[in-house]
Amino acid sequence: MTRASVGSAFPLTSFHLLRRPTPTPTSLYATANAAVAMPDNQRPHPSLEVVGDSFLPALKTLNRPYHPYPIIGWNRHLETIFASFFRSLPAVRFRRQCLRTKDDGVVALDWVSGDDRLLPEASPVLILLPGLTGGSGDTYVRHMLLRARKNGWRVVVFNSRGCGDSPVTTPQFYSASFLGDLREVVAHVATRYPKANLYAVGWSLGANILVRYLGQESGSCPLSGAVSLCNPFNLVIADEDFRKGFNIVYDKALANSLCKIFKKHALLFEDMEGEFNIQLAANAKSVREFDEGLTRVSxxxxxVDDYYSNSSSSDSIKHVSTPLLCIQAANDPIAPSRGIPRKDIQENPNCLLIVTPKGGHLGWVAGADAPRGAPWTDPLVMDFLQHLEKPGSGTSEPCSTSDVGMQSAESLHGVEV
Incomplete structure (x- = not known):
């Protein structure tokens, strides 16, 4: 159930990257931002809500209607659960690198095995940030990884502390508020591949962390572009909805996953002083209880309300100067549509928002690969990233996929400092 989660999370502007088509005598497509001259066959379909106009010509599939898969895609909870349990899991061979952080913590970076031999040093690098308790074993992560890799991209999955079997070496996990690990990961990847452009995709809580990072780094952000998917944006609103109706099922499932991770490393927290409530965290029945016992104190x-209020990425959008694509589902039970900062996205020329009528949370069971294949969003994400990497071309030579086989973990010995 962890895949249905709240996060299971070089300064370029859109004006520089966007190559607008020569105006033609076509109808105007009115976005929430402005009226943009576009040929009829390039205008986003009315089934989609679009806020902003940057990058629209690069998104080749937006002119098609969003058709949720029959029955599965008609109910947000059914779609969320189906995607979590029944979406196919592509087999990928990983090489794990454990990166020690400045505070002696450890995060696990999973690289696709063999790519150092197959890909040039200048190949673009895509950093993937899964949702809360998520990691490189999640289906939506694997599908995005394979799509990017087939287009010649180097991909690495950032498994946060305790997630994806990443080791926990200090009495601290990660949170929606903590950006230190992401900063160190981006800096490490940039140092390792100095000739490559860096990009990132985040889902749910990973998306919230990513957008906060973009806002805080602002004009000095080393990423050339980013994508946010199923971002809860406003954690106060998300918390309100999380404790209502059927959402309680997700809440309990996520709390259970957090408790399992915590109990594996409980000895690290035995002698913690202050307001920590270790018993509450170890036996939490909700994410809020876990955050009360451990996260907000750490x-x-x-x-908890102070933590949610000050960790929401909705406040960061206005400061984002990196090209950013945000994709949300209007019926997302965990990332409520009313929490989306539409006005700030509309006023920021670096941002584009697409809201689908259906999709659930981390679902999007629609498109050519439905029901068990890649989410509807994946081709859209790849078009956006390709546009940023090679403006106007949208092409690159695919790398060999011969190294993608049975799943395994090839961990490096020791911890890299």
Missing amino acids: FGFKS
Whole structure:
């Protein structure tokens, strides 16, 4: 159930990257931002809500209607659960690199095995940030990884502390508020591949962390582009909805996953002083209880509400200067549509928002690969990234996929400092 989660998370502007078509005597497509002259066959389909106009000509499939898969895609909870349990899991051979952080913590970076031999040093690098308790074993992560790799991209999955079997070596996990690990991961990848452009895709809580990072780094952000999917944006609103109706099922499932991770490393927390409530965290029945017992104290917040309020990426959008594509589902039960910062996205020329009428949370069971294949969003994400990497071309030579086989983990010995 962890895949249905709240996060299971070089300064370029859109004006530089966007190659607008020569105006033609066609109808105007009115976005929430402006009226843009576009040929009829390039205008986003009315079934989609679009906020902003940057990058639209590069997104080749937006002119098609969003058709949810019959029955599965008609109910947001059914779609969320189906995608979590029944979406196919592509086999990928990983080589694990454990990266020690400045505070002696450890995060696990999963690279596709063999890519150092197959790909040039200048190949673009895509960093993937899964959702809460998620990692390189999640289906939506694997599908995006394979799509990018087939287009000649080097891909690495960032498994946060305790996630994806990443080791926990200090009495601290990760949170929606903590950007330190992501900064170190991006810096490490940039140093390792200095000739490559860096990009990132985040889902759910991973998307919230990514957008906060973009906002805080602003004009000095080393990423050339980013994509946010199923972002809860406003964690206060998300928390309100998380405790209502059927959402309680997700809440309990996620709390259970958090508790399992915590119990594996409980000895690290035995002698913690202060307001920590270790028993509450170890036996939490909701994500809020876990955050009350552990998370908000670890990161210095007075209350859970204070933690949620100050960790929401909705406040970061206005500061984003990196090209950013945000994709949300209007019926997402975990990332409520009313929490999307539409006005700030509309006013930021670096941002584009697409809201599908259906999709659930981390679902999007629609498109050519439905029901068990890649989410509907994947081709859209790849078109956007390809446009940023090679403006106007949208092409690159695919790399060999011969190294994609049975799943295994080839971990490096020791911990890289």
